[in-house]
Amino acid sequence: ARLKEGLTKTRNSIVSGIDSVFRGFTDIDDDFYEEIEEILIMGDLGVDATEKILTDMKQKVKELHLKEPHECKEVLIDSIRRQMDLGENAYEFEHRKSVVLVIGVNGVGKTTSIGKLADQLKAEGNSVLLAAADTFRAAAIDQLEEWGKRANVGVISHKEGSDPAAVIFDAVQAAKARNTDVLICDTAGRLHNKKNLMEELKKINRIIDKEYPEAYRETLLVLDGTTGQNALSQAKQFMEVADISGIILTKMDGTAKGGIAVAIQSELGIPVKYIGVGERIDDLQKFNSEQFVTALFD
Numbered sequence: 001a002r003l004k005e006g007l008t009k010t011r012n013s014i015v016s017g018i019d020s021v022f023r024g025f026t027d028i029d030d031d032f033y034e035e036i037e038e039i040l041i042m043g044d045l046g047v048d049a050t051e052k053i054l055t056d057m058k059q060k061v062k063e064l065h066l067k068e069p070h071e072c073k074e075v076l077i078d079s080i081r082r083q084m085d086l087g088e089n090a091y092e093f094e095h096r097k098s099v100v101l102v103i104g105v106n107g108v109g110k111t112t113s114i115g116k117l118a119d120q121l122k123a124e125g126n127s128v129l130l131a132a133a134d135t136f137r138a139a140a141i142d143q144l145e146e147w148g149k150r151a152n153v154g155v156i157s158h159k160e161g162s163d164p165a166a167v168i169f170d171a172v173q174a175a176k177a178r179n180t181d182v183l184i185c186d187t188a189g190r191l192h193n194k195k196n197l198m199e200e201l202k203k204i205n206r207i208i209d210k211e212y213p214e215a216y217r218e219t220l221l222v223l224d225g226t227t228g229q230n231a232l233s234q235a236k237q238f239m240e241v242a243d244i245s246g247i248i249l250t251k252m253d254g255t256a257k258g259g260i261a262v263a264i265q266s267e268l269g270i271p272v273k274y275i276g277v278g279e280r281i282d283d284l285q286k287f288n289s290e291q292f293v294t295a296l297f298d
């Protein structure tokens with residue numbers, strides 16, 4: 001119910017349009033499919049995913065010998081489900097020694113998401129430690145410490161301008177010494193200097209490889225869901241500098257562009273692992289494609 005509520009704007013933009021198409025058309029013809037295409041693209045599912053969905057839908061409509069537009073809605077929903085299907089969205093970093101790097105540009109909700117994630121993991125019985133390796137801005141460090149207090153987890157930090165790799169080194173030693181389950185590292189996301197960013201992430205990864213080889217690893221990219229197709233192109237840029245294992249899609253509560261989750265999974269093949277649906281500490285939900293599509297169209 002909270003998911004449905006969080007997706008209200010996206011639901012309104014997609015569902016109302018789709019419903020009128022299924023009710024308004026008398027024939028399954030080119031106009032019918034064009035109308036659906038337009039709605040999906042307006043809903044930020046992206047051109048690529050939309051095309052795949054329509055191709056799949058047309059084939060199924062043929063196979064099932066459907067004659068009436070109103071019979072096609074379930075077929076469309078199933079096609080969207082299939083396009084999003086990446087198998088299980090795994091949360092393998094839970095309840096084991098793991099290091100989660102979090103990347104993303106300023107303002108997308110990176111710090112907030114780390115705080116929420118720490119709180120959630122803790123509530124589920126994990127011990128959690130944060131590393132403030134986005135050392136570029138003092139505010140980023142302060143903010144992470146603030147969230148550490150809120151979630152009641154430790155934060156390893158150095159002063160502004162210090163070497164991010166040194167913060168990671170200390171954080172890894174602390175995680176090992178404290179027998180921490182999940183070490184979550186806030187890292188910089190300065191995309192405008194890709195080469196530097198790539199070097200910085202490489203250095204961080206080398207330190208973890210060397211100091212904590214037994215740890216399970218993830219790199220989560222935080223994207224602002226309200227930016228729609230821009231989030232998609234941002235993801236493509238980050239894919240050039242890092243091996244991204246999952247996405248945290250934020251601000252899904254305030255946007256009509258929630259369809260971007262479909263575009264991300266279908267086009268990039270990277271699972272959306274969490275969505276942010278508000279500013280409070282408990283406003284982070286594990287993402288499940290099946291539930292997402294159901295919530296969108298139900």
Ligand code: GDP
Nearest residue numbers: 106107108109110111112250251276277278279
């Ligand atoms: P950062 O610069 O990427 O670390 O971004 P912040 O974590 O500071 O977040 C930027 C703003 O977005 C803050 O005002 C947050 O409260 C807000 N924010 C983050 N996640 C969400 C979300 O899921 N929903 C809403 N409505 N706001 C969010």
